[in-house]
Amino acid sequence: MSSLIDILDLSTAELDELVHTALDIAHDPSKYADACRGKKIATLFFEPSTRTRLSFEAAMYELGGSVLSVPSGAISSTSKGESISDTARIVSLYADIIALRHPLEGAAAVAASKSAVPVINAGDGGHFHPTQTLTDLLTIYREKGTFENLTIGLCGDLKYGRTVHSLVTAMSRYAGTRFVLISPEELRLPEQIMTEIERYHVPVETTSSLDEALPKLDVLYMTRIQRERFDDVAAYERLKDSYILTPEKMQFAKPDCRVLHPLPRVNEISTLVDDDPRAAYFRQAGNGKLIRMALILKLLCEADGKTKPVPGVPMPGKRCPNLRCVSNVEPELQGLFRESTEKDDVCRCAFCDTAVK
Numbered sequence: 001m002s003s004l005i006d007i008l009d010l011s012t013a014e015l016d017e018l019v020h021t022a023l024d025i026a027h028d029p030s031k032y033a034d035a036c037r038g039k040k041i042a043t044l045f046f047e048p049s050t051r052t053r054l055s056f057e058a059a060m061y062e063l064g065g066s067v068l069s070v071p072s073g074a075i076s077s078t079s080k081g082e083s084i085s086d087t088a089r090i091v092s093l094y095a096d097i098i099a100l101r102h103p104l105e106g107a108a109a110v111a112a113s114k115s116a117v118p119v120i121n122a123g124d125g126g127h128f129h130p131t132q133t134l135t136d137l138l139t140i141y142r143e144k145g146t147f148e149n150l151t152i153g154l155c156g157d158l159k160y161g162r163t164v165h166s167l168v169t170a171m172s173r174y175a176g177t178r179f180v181l182i183s184p185e186e187l188r189l190p191e192q193i194m195t196e197i198e199r200y201h202v203p204v205e206t207t208s209s210l211d212e213a214l215p216k217l218d219v220l221y222m223t224r225i226q227r228e229r230f231d232d233v234a235a236y237e238r239l240k241d242s243y244i245l246t247p248e249k250m251q252f253a254k255p256d257c258r259v260l261h262p263l264p265r266v267n268e269i270s271t272l273v274d275d276d277p278r279a280a281y282f283r284q285a286g287n288g289k290l291i292r293m294a295l296i297l298k299l300l301c302e303a304d305g306k307t308k309p310v311p312g313v314p315m316p317g318k319r320c321p322n323l324r325c326v327s328n329v330e331p332e333l334q335g336l337f338r339e340s341t342e343k344d345d346v347c348r349c350a351f352c353d354t355a356v357k
């Protein structure tokens with residue numbers, strides 16, 4: 001594998017292999033202390049980040065490598081109008097691997113199509129966030145001892161929460177997974193992610209009541225309402241406190257339930273829950289560094305100097321309807337689409353997966 005854009009770029013065997021490498025790193029970090037000596041990661045973040053960026057950087061240092069970083073996308077040449085394609089091409093001349101976070105959906109796919117070194121999608125708008133999913137998977141495995149037969153509740157902003165989109169896509173592939181989707185009507189899971197769940201015939205329950213769902217769950221994945229993705233501030237204000245997990249509510253959760261959250265939290269988990277042994281979100285943030293070490297190792301081992309083309313074809317006259325899609329913003333990009341298939345009977349934008357008529 002040359003770049004990680006979508007969690008589906010990894011097979012289940014590869015996910016398992018990454019989890020096992022991360023566990024081995026946790027067990028004996030000294031074994032890996034020189035594994036990436038002489039290698040550099042570039043962290044290019046055009047949106048705010050604490051955990052993702054610092055865990056990538058800490059991961060590279062702990063592998064013996066070093067870090068190139070622009071402190072903020074706002075001071076890079078992108079602010080002068082440089083395209084994502086050019087930025088990726090240039091940075092790949094200086095670094096051995098790139099971690100990119102960008103507000104446009106499909107931005108990482110564009111970067112990977114121009115970069116001769118592996119690109120890791122560290123979040124592309126409201127689309128995907130595969131390395132958070134790797135973190136979530138490692139956490140689920142360490143906390144529950146298995147990926148199978150788990151009832152997973154996803155609560156909050158399922159529409160814009162990119163970590164939810166990647167996690168649902170990954171967990172759909174494990175036997176016995178069941179999802180309980182807990183959100184206000186307006187923040188339900190996008191159609192393309194529902195299609196992914198249906199493809200694997202995963203049982204799904206949809207509700208707006210956390211209280212009703214809580215007693216059934218093996219894992220509760222809380223999320224923040226994604227203020228920055230709302231066009232309508234009033235809608236954000238109305239929805240922002242839809243769910244608040246408190247110790248009173250936790251009384252109804254199973255004794256071995258685990259609460260995950262990609263963080264940052266705003267108001268959706270009371271700090272009074274933090275000392276509950278079932279609260280796994282700080283342990284989860286620690287796991288982010290281990291799994292990113294495993295991922296950097298794998299990608300550097302497999303790097304072949306080739307770019308990763310965006311998997312689509314031009315269709316004259318078609319345009320992606322998603323205004324946050326990179327193909328509608330970067331002037332030099334031509335629309336690329338995936339034809340409908342037996343498994344998915346709609347045509348989709350190859351950059352952001354939105355259905356296209």
Ligand code: NCD
Nearest residue numbers: 051052123163224262263264
């Ligand atoms: C998440 C993100 O950036 O999507 N944070 C993270 O990477 N840990 C979740 C969020 O911002 O709500």
